[in-house]
Amino acid sequence: MLLKFAYQEFIEDRIFKNTTKVNIQNYKVLLGGFVDYCIENNLLNVEEVKTIHVKSYLRHCQGKGNSANTINTKLQRIRAFFNFLKEESIVKENPASKVRRQQVDIKIDVFSDEQINQMLAYYRGLRRREKSYFAYRGYMLIVTFLGTGIRRTEIINLKWSDVDLENLTISVYGKRRKREIVFLTEKLAKELSTYNIFCSRHFPKLSDYVFVKRDNTQMTQNSIMLLFQNLQRKMNFSDVRVSPHTFRHTFCHRLAMSGMSAFAIQKMMRHENIAVTMRYVAMWGNELKEQNDKYNPLNNIDI
Template identity: 70%
Template structure:
């Protein structure tokens, strides 16, 4: 079967299975690179792909500067595509299963208190000086993520009807594509209420979406990425990337450092698998420090 047709068939199958638009785009980009690589190297049929082609392609990606995490993501996309080809009986075995994942360095960036203060102060100054909706919007997005750990896609789709100001919670459609309830503090509820009042005064006709673009319509993935890209340039932090996900990691970091249980963190972060939560707790939790302070052998030695 010709690769270009197999690739399109695979994408159509993902759409039929109601895969998210974000994942479809990821397949088009990441898997599409591999398909182009194969065709450029005269591998035009699915049946002709072997272990060496996959390994060589990933090696080329590594030479271009791709980190282990990116390499592993590309490998996962290739495996998914070839698994589908096995299901369709185009090939008997998936050669990508023989390719091992690379070991990844476990390093998760989070913001310091000072960095958070700098970013919030930056937007406060603009908001007070210019009465800018966009400064208020971007400020409120940061406060919301820091207070809930909400994901970028959930921010885009958040509506005013999703916010319960009385019971202090918000409803989102998470990665599991189920409606989930997130508790919010009374402080965050007041911040959102004040932002709601400002939006009504600014727009007159309030959009159903909490965060909107210049034309008062729903934000896009690209629009929100531009917000954080702009903030990155303004802050010029050397050791951390300014992104929605870094704010989410910071939320999780503070929960772990506070001594909150892994179970509670899992519920607030809405991780499907607690092993993901445990990775954060093992990295940041204060229990290990407390146990070390209590039982370290040096405590009982005269040194």
Template identity: 55%
Template sequence: MLLKFAIRDFLDDREFKNVTPKTLQSYHDILKQFEDFCLENEVVNVQDITASLMKQYILYYQKKGNNATTTNSKLQRVRAFLNYMVECEVIKDNPSKKIPKAREDIRIDVFTDYHIKQMLNYYRRIKQREKSFYAYRDYSIIVVLLGTGLRQSELCSLKWSDIDFQYQTLSVFGKNRKRESIPVTEKVIMELSAYKIFCEQVFARRGLSEYVFTNTYNKPMTPNAVQNVFKRLAKIMNFKDVRLSSHTFRHTFCQRCIQSGMSTFAVQRLMRHSSIVVTERYAAMWGNDLKEQNDRFNPLNTIDI
């Protein structure tokens, strides 16, 4: 079977299975790159893809600068495509199944109190001086991300109707198209309440958008727009020791919850991890000292002996 037709068939299958647009685009980009590499090596049929060719593909792009995370992402996407070819009986075995994942350096960026204060103070100064829409919006974005641990996609899809101001909860449309309700603190609710009033004033003629975070045209922000907000802020802040991104805010939320003594189960629910194994990995990295935990929670603490 010709590779280009096989890839097209696979992408149609992923779309039929209702994967997210972001995932579908990832499959498209990586498989297009893989197809081009195969053609350059005179491989046009799926049946001619070998383990050796797969290794050449991985090594070629590692030499061009792909890190371990990018390498593993590409391997995962191509492996899924070849598994599909096995299911369709185009090939008998997946030539990529014995290729090990690249070892990733485990380093997760988080913000310190200094980083957070610097960012918020910057926007406070602009709000007081210029009262610009961008300053109010971006300040609110930071508060919401720090106070909820929302993913970037969840932030962009957040609607005013998802917020229960009375009972202080958010309805989040998260990964795998799953909607979940999470509690939020009073500080986040107060910030969102003030921001809503501000937006009602700014967009009085057009009417308030159903989406919480919008651009100046009252259209919902895209993930790319949020990334650009943090790229601009990163140049201004010039932090040398941390990456300024929406995911760093999520990691910071998770770290603070764990280090404050919150249970792993509670952290999993707030972070909406699909598996508690993921949460436990973070807990092992950031968890409180074992002796400190034992001293605090040992059953003998409440028994007179």
């Protein structure tokens, strides 16, 4: 079967299975690059693609500066593609199944208090000078990301009807589109209430969505990405990337540093797997140190 037709069938299958638009776009970009590479190297049929070709493509990406994380993500997409072809009896074996993931240095960026204050001060200054929605929205995005740890897609889809200021909660659609409850502090609830009043006065009609573009329509993945790219240029931080996910990491970092238990952090972060939470605890938490201090074998031995 021609590789380009197999790729089209795979994308259509993902759409049929109601895969999110974000993941569909990721498949098109990450898997599409592999398909283009194969065709450029005269690998026109799926049956012609072997393990060596998958490795060759990933080495090509590595040569272009792709990080180990990006290489592993591309490998994951290629594996999913060939698993689909195998299930459909289009190929007998998955050529990507024997390709090993790259070792990744575990380093998770977080913001310092100074960096957070710099970003907030930038938007406060804009608000004083311009009194614009753009400035207020940027300020509130930072405050909401930092105060809840919610994901980029969740904040894009957040509606005013999801915000319960009385019970201090917001309702989001998390991973796998599962409805989840996130807690608000009274400080954040007060900020959201004031922001709601501003939006009601600024726009002729209050949008259903909490965060909107200048034309009062829902923000997109691209619009929020551009916003944080602009903030990155303004701040020029050398040691950390300005992105929604860095705010999520920072939220988790503060929970771990406070001594909160791994179980509680898992619930607050809404991690499906406790192993993900333990990565944070291992790097930042004082829980392991406390357990070691309490149960170390030397405790009851005279030395």
